[in-house]
Amino acid sequence: MHPTMGLRRGLKLPDSEIAVQHNLKHHFADMEQQKETSTFGMWVFLVTEIMFFGGMFAAYLIYRLSYYNAWVAGSQTMEIQLGAINTAVLICSSLTMVMAVHSAKLGNRKLTAIFLILTLALGFAFLGIKGVEYHTHWVHHEVPGADFHFEHAGNYDPRQVAIFFSLYFAMTGMHAMHMIIGAGLLTWLLIANARGRFSPSYNSPVEMVGLYWHFVDLIWIYLFPLLYLISHHHNG
Amino acid sequence: MSEHAHPTVKTFVAVWASLLVLTALTVFAATLELGPLNAIVALTIATIKALLVLLFFMELRYSTALTKVAVVAAIFFLMLLAGLTLSDYLTRGWSSYINPFLH
Numbered sequence: 404m405h406p407t408m409g410l411r412r413g414l415k416l417p418d419s420e421i422a423v424q425h426n427l428k429h430h431f432a433d434m435e436q437q438k439e440t441s442t443f444g445m446w447v448f449l450v451t452e453i454m455f456f457g458g459m460f461a462a463y464l465i466y467r468l469s470y471y472n473a474w475v476a477g478s479q480t481m482e483i484q485l486g487a488i489n490t491a492v493l494i495c496s497s498l499t500m501v502m503a504v505h506s507a508k509l510g511n512r513k514l515t516a517i518f519l520i521l522t523l524a525l526g527f528a529f530l531g532i533k534g535v536e537y538h539t540h541w542v543h544h545e546v547p548g549a550d551f552h553f554e555h556a557g558n559y560d561p562r563q564v565a566i567f568f569s570l571y572f573a574m575t576g577m578h579a580m581h582m583i584i585g586a587g588l589l590t591w592l593l594i595a596n597a598r599g600r601f602s603p604s605y606n607s608p609v610e611m612v613g614l615y616w617h618f619v620d621l622i623w624i625y626l627f628p629l630l631y632l633i634s635h636h637h638n639g
Numbered sequence: 640m641s642e643h644a645h646p647t648v649k650t651f652v653a654v655w656a657s658l659l660v661l662t663a664l665t666v667f668a669a670t671l672e673l674g675p676l677n678a679i680v681a682l683t684i685a686t687i688k689a690l691l692v693l694l695f696f697m698e699l700r701y702s703t704a705l706t707k708v709a710v711v712a713a714i715f716f717l718m719l720l721a722g723l724t725l726s727d728y729l730t731r732g733w734s735s736y737i738n739p740f741l742h
Contacts, residue, residue, distance in 0.1 A: 439703055446706050450713040457717045464721060465728050487666045491659060498655040501696050505648065617696045624688045627662075628681035632669035636677060 426605040434604060441607045442614075449618050456622050459574050463629060466566055473563030476556070477571070478634035480545060482536060486631040489532050490623065496525035497620045504613040507596070507606040515596050515609070522616065523589045526582055533579055537572075546572070557638075574626055581619045588612045646695055654695045661688050 431437035467474045503518035544552040547569045553561040592612055595601065601609060665684040673680060694700040699710060731740060 439705075442702065443706050443709065446702075446709045450709055453713045453717060454720070457720055461721050461724050465724060468725075468728065483666060483669065487662060490662050494655060494658045494662065497658075497692065497696050498651060501651050502648070505651070508645075614697055617692050620696075621689055621692050624685050624692065625682075628665060628669075628678075628685050632665060633678040633681045635669040636672045637674075 438607055441611055445611045445614050449614065452618060456574070456577070459570065459577070460625065460629070463570050463574065466563075466570065470559060470563040470566065472557050473559035473561075474567050475634040475637045476553070476559065477564045477567030478630060480540070480543070481631040482539070483631050483635065485532055485536055486627050489529050490627050492525050492529045492532070493620045493623050496522050496529070497617055499525060500613050500616045503592075504606070504609050507601045507609040508603060510601075510603040512596055512599065512601070515601065516593060519589055519593050519596065523586055523593075526586050526589070530579060530582055530586075533575065540568070571630055575630070578619065578622050578626060581622070585612070585616050585619055588615065645701060646698065650695060654691050658688055658691060661691075 427434055427437060431440065499518045499521040503515050503522060506514035506518055540546055544550050545568055547565040551565050551568070553564045555561050589612065592609055595608065661684050665681055668680045668684070669677065671677075693710070699707060
């Protein structure tokens, strides 16, 4: 039997007080301290994520300066419309995520569920569109490997374009993997929310997944211009 | 720390709309021939978007000083990573040693 069960029967504590006692881990002084610790811990994790993606961004930057012509040629195979739509999809999913956190803080379970489902749906829409793009690259033999073939039409070595595509798939692939993990986390939140785990006094998991989801949006905010836009009007 | 100040739904919708407008703007800017400025314009817009997401969606504006320090440290080390790596690569041609990456 859970320790708060006796309290609930005997002392007639208000529900919010029971929720606090149930969710407060013994090594924290109060809910406030516990929440600040979660937030800081999540940010430290996100900082390591920033450095992880930062390494790939640095590699991309150096190669673009070294193999500029090949980089322009590779970049111009990207479909800007699809990239732009996906950017909008992610921005909308960030809004629905922030609304899910807001609803959870107000203790509105129904709205929390609706916004979590919308976020999940937009996440899958993003992955679907990304899948269409990957398929086009696959069909055009633009996936690095034995089957790689690039129409050579400029002052560069086609193998340099293969390096561009390697980084393109590494960066967007790692980004997509983060989205898939995010979809898993959203599903977990949906189940916990349906079981009534969150309340105005305890909603840190929703908020932490929110931070993660926005971080994934943040990475895409830089991937989109770097991969799709900046070489659009340049000559390779 | 402003005690328990929290952004309102209105703020979220305004940030969302700004992000969409900035996305349209950056796509439009890519259709212009600006030479090296294309990258600078695109990355400036991206950074404004990133700041909007960080400050309002991720509520950094309302976070504790400790959290802000962690994020600023990340940005600092990211600059260090890009800055020092580029200062190496971009100056290799200046070296009087034989450069294995160029020959």
